[in-house]
Amino acid sequence: MNTNQIHKAMMVLALSTSFAAVAADSAVTxxxxxxxxxxxxxxGNPAEFDEMRGEELWKKAAGPNKVSLEQCDLGKGAGVVKGAYSELPKYFKDTKKVQDLESRLLTCMTTLQGFTEDEITAKPFASSKKPSDISxxxxxxVGQSKGxxxxxxxxxxxxxESYEIGKRIFNYRAGPYDFACSxxxxxxxxxxxxxxxxxxxxSKKDAQIAxxxxxxxRVSQGLTRSFQWxxxxxxxxxxxxxxxxxxxxTIALTTFLAVNANGAEYVGPGLKR
Amino acid sequence: MGNPMKIRATAKDGVTEVKILMQHEMETGLRKEADGTLVPAWFITEVKAQYQGRTVLDGQFGQSISKNPYLLFRFKGGAVGEKIAVSWVDNKGDSRTDEATIAA
Structure with a gap:
């Protein structure tokens, strides 16, 4: 993590809060x-830049097969992006699996474009040095499901079944700290x-907002972070x-969290400290 | 040539509000790599906004501005359908200019 960026983010935070304090009463938390x-x-969410980058990648012919992802089926038919994220994870007949967005993108990138799975999963998350295509x-x-x-x-x-497994993972205590999501x-x-x-x-509301x-x-990291991350x-x-x-x-846990958020309007990509 | 900016401008009651989101690393030059080498400074030094050839904003940026800076300002005048141009220059001499049409 970049301390410098954190400091700067904190400074913006400090400035904005002090302005707010003048106008607001003491009940403001x-x-x-x-x-x-x-x-x-x-x-002014910089995630928009990542959306732009993603859109270009979606439409660009890439991989050994030199094809774009415009024929990728995210669950609403080949090439349909609008609203796809609001219905994921979902069961896919072709792979015989429940898949979330990122695992489905992985399927498309391997089957359509001809990448190997290892090429993509070796470094699936963005870093300050290198952006991640799948991310x-x-x-x-996700931006196409806004609203x-x-x-x-x-x-x-x-x-x-995936939902039930996810629920168990959510409540499963383990590790050196005897920790669970719960x-x-x-x-x-x-x-x-x-x-x-x-x-x-x-709390249904909390689950939906989260x-x-x-x-x-993430302002403190200067990067757009995916759900798998x-x-x-x-x-x-x-x-x-x-x-x-x-x-x-991870897909089971995503299913558990996504189902609990049902009914809420999707508002992302979001902005975090 | 830097990466494109996102500019949104809206005119209302004779005042135009301009929102600019710039794409820039904004390295301070004080940060170190894991191996101890200094990450060289790289930040925007000047930002300028022009409307019909007139400079409506002229600002100096420095290291204290965050990565991917966001800037909002208002100026008197500006009509719907007209263009506003925003440009920046960084300390490496790189620059970028983008235009946006003022909306209602």
């Missing part, structure tokens, strides 16, 4: 101020540092072994 800060910079593609696709309500169906038994995300009104922690077990804000641009980092913070990119476990 820190999280209200963070919300104000988010609003101030929300129409940018994901940012573009659309989350509607992940659990009608298919495989999706239902250790931090199953109580209302708690926070870590300045961030309110969403209660994703029993899910629909990702993928997001979010989960990967959650596991790292819990001191779990690093999950394989687009593995069944």
């Amino acid at each position: 820190d999280s209200d101020r963070i919300e104000q800060y988010r609003e101030m910079i929300s129409d 940018s593609l994901a940012t573009y696709v 659309i309500k989350m509607a992940v169906s659990t009608k298919h038994p495989k999706v239902k 250790t931090c995300h199953a109580t209302s009104g708690v926070r870590i540092r300045m961030q309110d922690l969403p209660n994703m077990r029993s 899910y629909t804000g990702w993928p997001a641009y 979010r989960l990967n980092d959650c596991f790292r913070q819990q001191r779990f072994p690093e999950p394989k990119f687009a593995s069944e476990a």
